[in-house]
Structures are given as structure tokens and as C-alpha cells.
Amino acid sequence: MFHKILVALDYSNTSWYVLETAITLAKATKADLMLLHILTAHDEEYPSISEFPRVDTLPFSMYEEVMQRYAQQWQLFEQHNLQVLQAFAEETRNAGIKVDYAQYLGNPASEICQFAKTWQADLILMGRRGHRGIREFVLGSVSNFVMHHAPCSVLMVQGQTESGSETIVERQAVAV
Numbered sequence: 001m002f003h004k005i006l007v008a009l010d011y012s013n014t015s016w017y018v019l020e021t022a023i024t025l026a027k028a029t030k031a032d033l034m035l036l037h038i039l040t041a042h043d044e045e046y047p048s049i050s051e052f053p054r055v056d057t058l059p060f061s062m063y064e065e066v067m068q069r070y071a072q073q074w075q076l077f078e079q080h081n082l083q084v085l086q087a088f089a090e091e092t093r094n095a096g097i098k099v100d101y102a103q104y105l106g107n108p109a110s111e112i113c114q115f116a117k118t119w120q121a122d123l124i125l126m127g128r129r130g131h132r133g134i135r136e137f138v139l140g141s142v143s144n145f146v147m148h149h150a151p152c153s154v155l156m157v158q159g160q161t162e163s164g165s166e167t168i169v170e171r172q173a174v175a176v
Contacts, residue, residue, distance in 0.1 A: 006121040014127030035101040047073035109145035
């Protein structure tokens with residue numbers, strides 16, 4: 001049945017349901033899990049270059065300092081998201097499931113499909129946030145793209161709609 005399940009996580013509240021479903025399914029089928037997170041400019045915590053002065057208005061002597069500060073913010077963003085992914089992997093291991101994880105930067109929809117193809121996944125398990133209207137038009141629908149372009153079966157886990165959309169990263173920041 002399923003031997004290799006790719007679990008796409010975006011750190012919304014839906015990710016908890018997705019992970020629980022993945023663990024349950026992996027136990028039932030004795031499948032290996034691959035947890036995947038894609039960093040994207042649409043992440044709320046993404047370090048925006050617009051927070052810094054425009055490079056063309058800076059004296060050349062300050063350019064390097066501004067770019068170093070941005071690089072530091074980017075590195076913190078990347079490390080924090082990787083720590084969340086590692087925590088998901090640890091929880092999965094504690095449930096007795098063989099798991100690995102990966103984090104990339106890019107377009108989530110196409111990266112998920114490409115990774116599933118490369119890793120030869122039997123199933124992609126992911127959440128669906130329930131974006132509607134203009135928000136879906138602007139952000140696109142990752143789940144819709146994956147359903148229509150994936151190289152394997154796809155299982156969607158319906159999460160909360162936008163009204164209860166506090167992210168896991170936000171919840172962890174409050175807990176710290």
C-alpha cells in the first residue's frame with residue numbers, strides 16, 4: 001500500500017492534524033515518513049528586505065552592514081523554522097515511526113510535487129487551510145495545485161479556516 005509518505009507542513013494549526021494523521025497512517029501501513037517544509041516569502045516571519053533602507057539611497061559604506069543584518073535575520077528565520085521541523089520529527093520518532101525531514105526555499109506547490117517525484121513518494125499528506133475569495137486568488141491554492149500535479153496520490157487534511165489561523169511558529173514564540 002503506502003511505503004513512503006511525504007508530509008508537507010506549513011506550520012499553520014492544520015499541521016498538527018496533518019502530523020497526527022501521518023503518524024496514524026504510518027503506524028497502520030508501516031510506512032516511512034518524510035516531513036517537508038518550504039520556506040516562502042508569504043510566511044509571516046519571512047525577513048523582508050523592505051524593512052531596511054533602500055540600498056540605492058545608502059552611502060556605500062553602510063551597504064555591507066545592511067546586507068549583513070538582513071543575512072542574520074534570514075539565518076535566524078531559517079534556523080527557527082528548521083527547529084520546528086526537527087521538533088515534529090522528534091515527536092514522530094517518539095511514536096515509533098521512521099522519519100526524516102527536509103526544508104527548502106521556493107514555491108510550496110511546485111516544490112512539494114518535485115520532492116515527491118524525486119523521493120518517489122507513494123502518498124503526499126498535507127493540510128488545506130480553506131482560503132477563499134481574494135486570499136486564494138492572491139496566494140494561490142497550494143493544495144489544489146498539488147492535487148492536480150502530484151506524481152502520486154494526495155490526502156488532504158481539512159484544518160481550521162482563516163478565522164483560527166494562529167501558526168505553530170507564533171504559538172511557540174508565545175510559549176518561549
